[in-house]
Amino acid sequence: MPELPEVETIARGLKSSLPGIRIIDLTCHCGSALAQDAETFRSRLTGRRFTEVRRHGKYLFLMLDGGLALAVHLRMTGQLYLASSKQGRDKHVHLEFFLDNNARRLVYRDVRKFGGFLLLNGTTPREFLAAKDLGPDALQVRPEELLHACRRTRRQLKAVLLDQRVLAGLGNIYTDEVLHRAGLSPLLPAGELTAEEAGELAKTIRRVLLEAIRRKGTTLSDYRDAEQNRGGFQSFLLVYGRRGEACLRCGGSIHKIRVAGRGTYFCPHCQRAASMP
DNA sequence: CTGTTTACCTGGGGGC
DNA sequence: TGCCCCCAGGTAAACA
Secondary structure, rough: OHHHHHHHHHHHHHHHHHHOOOEEEEEEEOOEEEEOOHHHHHHHHHHOEEEEEEEEOOOEEEEOOOEEEEEEEOOOOOEEEEEOOOOOOOEEEEEEEOOOOOOEEEHHHHHHOEEEEEEEEEEOOOHHHHOOOOEEEEEOOOHHHHHHHHOOOOEHHHHHOOOOOOOEEEOOHHHEEEEHHHHHOOEEEHHHHHHHHHHHHHHHHHHHHHHHHHHHOOOOOOOOOHHHHHHOOOHHHHOOOOOEEEEOOOEEEEEEEOOOOOEEEOOOOOOOOOOOO
């Protein structure tokens, strides 16, 4: 799942323990988690010291001395966490960084193997993000940017919010939660959004993401933070996963449909789908 | 160029 | 218990 709140929670956990720590060695158990070959990784990273941890959207950047950085994306089931030296590894652990505090190691685990690491050598995170055409972080997006992106397309509103070039960080779960709280249907043609609605939408995005960060993210199954703890926001989901249940706002029934190729939960009664009356 | 579908990979759950 | 099918939080390549 990891969307912005989960990645931010991991980033905060790593920020509190990684900076200043040196990589003594690393082991790769699965080539597909690395954009470069394992030997390049090992030779470039061994002996380096972590300096800083950053996040933009769903990307993590582990900054190292010597002008190096690791761009990490967890995709669907990636986990990045600190493990004690005693803790064993299962078959889904693909990468282990052995650290010079010799009590812990940094572990990358990923059941579906969609995620992974890219070594940035001389490229800054900012340049990397620009090359990917990533939009502003969802916590920083301005109402005018949101309105402009909506006005220039014929897509449905949910497709726009999921588009990482428009804003970076929203995934399937938080998009449904945001749209419900904003009273807007995922099916609404994005071009019909009013300036006022775009303003409210930007505020709702920020409010939902900050609350989810406060709860340390949403754990439906795989997600764990940097200390391997579950999140708590799953108890506060209003629509996601609630097909057939009563809408907590109007008492209507939560529907599940497919929008932009994704399972989508919403309340047709209190989420506006058509032009304003 | 825009927008939609598919592929990537593994596991879990439901139906039989 | 087992087999088959469908579904899953993300992205980007392939396609129309």
